[in-house]
Amino acid sequence: MRADEIVHTVLDIREQIEVKTCAIEGSQWIPMQSIPQHMEVLSRASPVIVQxxxxxxxxxxxxxxxxxGFENAWNLAGGIDAWSRLIEPDMPRY
Structure with missing residues (x-):
């Protein structure tokens, strides 16, 4: 790992049908309604980027x-729609 890389989790909280359309490579999928029951799989020690x-x-x-208790939780402003427009233009949009 390079010194400027930070270990993080991209947490995809969309519904399954949305995830089947497109997803950020390496993201972890936990649907929004399941977050309270599955918080233990997330690390409080590293950033969690929610999209x-x-x-x-x-x-x-x-x-x-x-x-x-997740002090390093961050919202991906604009969601996967902004990601597909600004970062990964070949990604399917919906």
Whole structure:
């Protein structure tokens, strides 16, 4: 690992049908409604970048995680839609 790389988790909280359309490579999928039951699989020691379609649901989950001890939880502003436009333009959009 390079010195400027940070170990992190990209947490995809979208519904299964959305994930089947497109996903960020290496992301971990836990649907939004399952987050409270599956928080233990996430590391509190490294950043968790939460993403959904446009960033609204992920903002709510980011706040929930921070309120439950995940100080390094961050919302991916604009969601996977912004990612597909700005980072990975060949990714399918919906």
């Amino acid at each position: 959904c379609h446009h960033g609204v649901r992920s903002a709510m989950v980011t706040e929930f995680l921070r309120n439950n």
